[in-house]
Amino acid sequence: MSRFVDTMVATAASANDRGMTTGEPTAPTRRTWADVHEKARRMAGALVAGGVARGDSVAVLAGDPASIAPAVQAVWLSGGSITMLHQPTPRTDLAEWAADTLRVLAMIGAELVLLGNPFDALSAVLDENGVSYRKLDELDGDPLPAPVEVDESATALLQLTSGSTADPKAVRITHGNLWSNAKAMEEAAKLDPETDRMVSWLPLFHDMGMVGFLTVPMLFGIDLVKVTPVDFLARPTLWPDLISRYQGTITAAPNFAYAIAARRMGGVEDGTWDLSRLRIALNGAEPIDPTAVKAFTDAGARFGMPAECVLCAYGMAETTLGVAFAPVFTGMAVDHVDPDELEAGRRAVPVEPGPGARSFPLLGPPLPGLEIQVVDESGAVRGEREVGQLRVRGEAVTPGYLTVDGPRDTQDADGWLDTGDEGYVVDGQVVVCGRRKDVIIMGGRNIYPTDIERAATSVEGVRAGNAVAVRLDAGSRRERFAVVVESKLAGEDDAVKELTKQISARVVDAVGLRPFTVVVLKPGSLPKTPSGKLRRSAATALVPA
The missing domain is CATH 3.40.50.12780 (ANL, N-terminal domain)
Structure with a gap:
C-alpha cells in the first residue's frame, strides 16, 4: 500500500477545520481538507466509472487551485498518476502549444486530460487534435468506496521539467519518493499543523507549488491560503x-x-x-x-x-x-x-x-x-x-x-x-x-554566470531578475561571453549606450572580465521556461553575430 495515500485519507478524517482558502482577493472561499477529500472521492468515482484504472496517466490543465486540489487527489485515489501540463499564456501561439502538448501526452502515455478554469475554452483545441478530456466542473459520480491500492513503486507524479517544451522530459516520482521527501521536509521545516499556516501564489505545474504548497499541506493537514501567479504578478x-x-x-x-x-x-x-x-x-x-x-x-x-x-x-x-x-x-x-x-x-x-x-x-x-x-x-x-x-x-x-x-x-x-x-x-x-553547462571558461578560469548577472542587475534601469550571461564560442580557445538584459530604456539610443557602458563596468568590477557585447531588450523579450526561469542557452540566439 501507499503510505502517501493512506496518510492523505487519514488526514482528511482528522484535520478538523483545517483546510485551504482560495479565491483571494475578490471571492475568498474556504474548504476543509475533509471537504476536499469528499469531493475527490466523487471525482474518483467518476474517473473509475469512466475507465481510469490503476497505473493510468492523467494530465491536468487548470489554473484554479480550488479545482486542482480535489482533482489530483481523485487521480491518486483512482490509482493513477498526475501530470500538470504547462499552461498557455496570452502571448502563447496556441498551434505551437497544442503541438507541444500532444508531444507531452504521447510521451507520458496519457489518454485523458482534466480541463478546468480558466482553460475551458481550450476544449476546441483539444477536440481539433483528438485529445480526450473531461471538464472538472462536470466530473462527479458516486463516491469511490476505497482507494485503489498501489505499491510504493507506482508512479504518483510525472513532473515536467523546466526545459524546452519542444523537447519535453518528465521526472517520474513514485509514491515512495513522494512520501520520503514530504516526511523529510516536514522534519526539516518543523511543520506543525496546529500552528502553521502556509501562504502561496506558486504555479501548480512547478514542483515547488505542486509538491511544497499543495501536496504537503493536504498530506499533513496544514492550513493553506492559495492564489495564482497571475494574482501575484498583477x-x-x-x-x-x-x-x-x-x-x-x-x-x-x-x-x-x-x-x-x-x-x-x-x-x-x-x-x-x-x-x-x-x-x-x-x-x-x-x-x-x-x-x-x-x-x-x-x-x-x-x-x-x-x-x-x-x-x-x-x-x-x-x-x-x-x-x-x-x-x-x-x-x-x-x-x-x-x-x-x-x-x-x-x-x-x-x-x-x-x-x-x-x-x-x-x-x-x-x-x-x-x-x-x-x-x-x-x-x-x-x-x-x-x-x-x-x-x-x-x-x-x-x-x-x-x-x-x-x-x-x-x-x-x-x-x-x-x-x-x-x-x-x-x-x-x-x-x-x-x-x-552554463559555466564560462576563460583563461583557465571558471566564471559562474550568476556573478555576471547579479552585477548587471545592480545597474539602475535593468529589470530585476532579467539579465543573462551567455557563453559564446563555447568550448573553443576563444570562448567569450555576452550579457543580455531587459530594460524599459530599450529603443532609446543614448540611454541604451549609457546603460551598456555601466553594465560593462559593473561586470568588470565583479569578475575582472569585460563582456564581448551587451544587448538591451524591451521587457518580456528574454526566453523563459513555462515556470518562469530564464533560459540561458536560448538567449544566445539574441546576441548579434
Missing part, C-alpha cells in the same frame, strides 16, 4: 497582504519574487501589515542573491518580519522537491570565498566579506534520507571546500525520466544522481556555485 503586494491577514507562518518563492516584493513593500506605509508570525520564507528554485534577500528582510522589518525567517534551500524535481534546507529560523548565512581560488584552483577558500569576494548562501545539510557527494570529472570524491560535481542519493530520488525517446535511468550503479550542478560542502552544508 499585484505583488497581495503576497505580504495575505501573510498579514491570514497570520501566515510559511511561504516560499524563487529569488526574483523576493526582489520584486522588496521594491513594492518600500512604498507601503508603516503598520499596514503584520508579518511578525512568519517563521519560514523559503528561497529556492533559482540562484539566491544575498543582496535581494537583504533588501527583502530590510523591507519586511518595518512590518515586524524577523530576518531569521529566511530559509535558503536547494531542490530539484529529481528528488521530488527538496535536497537541502538551511536550519529553520536562523536566517541567511553567506560563505565569502576567494574568487581566484574558486575559478582557477577549484577551491572555496574563505575570505573576509568585501567587494572582491564571491558570496554564496549556505543551503543547509541534506534532508533526512538523502546524501550529497562532491566528485571531480573522473568520479573521485572531493573534500571539504573543494569544488566539483554535486550528486545526490536516497529514497526520494527519482528512478528515471520519461522522454520522447523512451524511459531513461537517472541513477548510476550505486544509486547516485548527477544533479548537473557545481558546488561544494562546508561544515556539512551544501553550496551551489552554478549549473555545470
